[in-house]
Amino acid sequence: MSQIKVAVIVGSLRKNSFNRRLAQALALLAPKPLVFEEVSIAELPLYDQDADGNEAEPVKRFRIQIQEAQAVLFVTPEYNRSIPGVLKNALDQGSRPYGKSVWTGKPAAVIGVSVGAIGTALAQQHLRNVLAYLDMPTLGQPEIFLQAKDGLFADDGQIGAGSRDFMAGFLQQFTAWAQLYQP
């Protein structure tokens, strides 16, 4: 089975982000064909249509990193019942200039953890809306809405024992999904 390079985009810039911890724990659990690589969105300037065709270096780098990936995993918190602005900015930066979107056709999955009880459900729904427009086939099931609680992560940084099988199932489904879209 050939490798599938997965660009992991974390929708939080926070140093001790639960979502980054989640992304790192998922990387430890990922089945062999998936190779996770976080693509940072921290250096991206705010999208400005006047810069189309004359993008800043961080934007150029970001676009190349997405182009080189064969799948994308979004790991995001929920901000005010939607996705964080930094994540929307990254999606916009990758989508332009018009006709040159780097997202088109890339298989994707979404997951997230928040402190609230609905565990990023609304953020994920908003994100799915944007990904549909960007023409990214997005894994439908299983949906995973996580609340940051003791035990979610084990001391060694892995997913805690209580959720590990469920997360492994998610990654298996994502692998099968991503494989469908490889040339």
Ligand SMILES: Cc1cc2nc3c(=O)[nH]c(=O)nc-3n(C[C@H](O)[C@H](O)[C@H](O)COP(=O)(O)O)c2cc1C
């Ligand atoms: C601006 C802002 C808005 C937030 N809105 C929500 C929200 O709508 N739902 C929710 O469950 N948590 C919300 N939170 C709390 C986040 O779940 C919490 O800060 C979480 O730790 C963010 O993820 P991170 O640890 O990966 O940075 C919000 C936090 C911030 C800073």
